[in-house]
Amino acid sequence: MMKAIPAFLWRSPLLLLAVAPLHAAPPLPPLRFLVVDGHGMPLAQPRTGTAGQRSALGPGIIKKWQDALAAELGRTPVNLVLPRKRQDQAVANRQVDLRCFVSPEWLPAELAAQYEWPQAFMEVEERIIGNADAAPVQRMADLHGKRIGTVHGYQYRKLAPLFDAGSAWRDDAPSEAALLAKQLAGRTDVSVMRTLDFAYLKLHDPRLARLALAPLAVSRFSLYCARTHYSSVTLAQLQLAQQRLLQGGILEKILQSYR
Incomplete structure (x- = not known):
């Protein structure tokens, strides 16, 4: 016959931890990528969204790299495809986590300062x-x-x-x-x-x-995945994820598939 657990043991923190229900960690938020509209292959295949707007990111190097980066970070990728004139407003509205395939040399100093820049991932x-x-x-x-x-x-x-x-x-x-x-x-x-x-x-x-x-x-020029200052992904996390992908040859495999 199973013996009853003494009452004083029920107050033990270790026992309470042992019998407490296990709760799964809350899911991480999606990773929101800002992508400029108008790319062509091999970077991105144009894809028409609602009302004839090119608002979706089609297959290509950009999507494959961003999907791989999101997976490495344990996130679900969400691509916000916008014309150049609307991109800065999206950043100001806190709609963006990362902006990849961009160089600080292309941006005025005040706009480049809206991002943190890890090491470049592509030349x-x-x-x-x-x-x-x-x-x-x-x-x-x-x-x-x-x-x-x-x-x-x-x-x-x-x-x-x-x-x-x-x-x-x-x-x-x-x-x-x-x-x-x-x-x-x-x-x-x-x-x-x-x-x-x-x-x-x-x-x-x-x-x-x-x-x-x-x-x-x-x-x-070098290409970067820049991080907005309010992104839920830290610069250290982004840098480490990029490094693992590059060391694993993921970028080279992506590029090779379009050569």
Whole structure:
């Protein structure tokens, strides 16, 4: 027969802990990523949301990396896809935890100060895209008198003196794919593009065999996942999660799937 537990033992803290019901820890809040609208592949496939607005994040490098980062942090990812003009207001309204694939060099100092910046997780290069049958652009002087295809909203600091002096002309397109289409049609002489994007687009469009990367690099920059000051993810947690993913080769696997 089972003996009764003496009354004095019921008051023991250890026994109370042993018989107390176990409660699961409350779920962590979702991880809210801010994403600029208008990306193309391989970064993100455009996807139309309600009322024809491009408000959803489609497949691509951005989604795969952010999904992996959220999983590493034990969170559910939520992607807030907004035009550039509405992004700062979303941060001010405390709607954002992380903003990835961004550089502090792209932001005015007062906006960059709204974030904490861990170590960069990715390096990107922009180069001149020329016609395959033309002499390659090797130095800035080779761009004099050229109409240069650029993406609307992007900054090209190395080319700014040429544009300001009227030595070359900037010709904007809404996306990287549209940029190359204008060059193929003869509306621009050369284009500026991330090498990552050009390699992907050339792989999927045989017409782009008529174009080639030139030796001249316009910019090299680091990409970050910046943390808002009010984010529920600490800078140390973010840095550690990034480090584990990079050491595990996750980013390289993601990039390799689009090469």
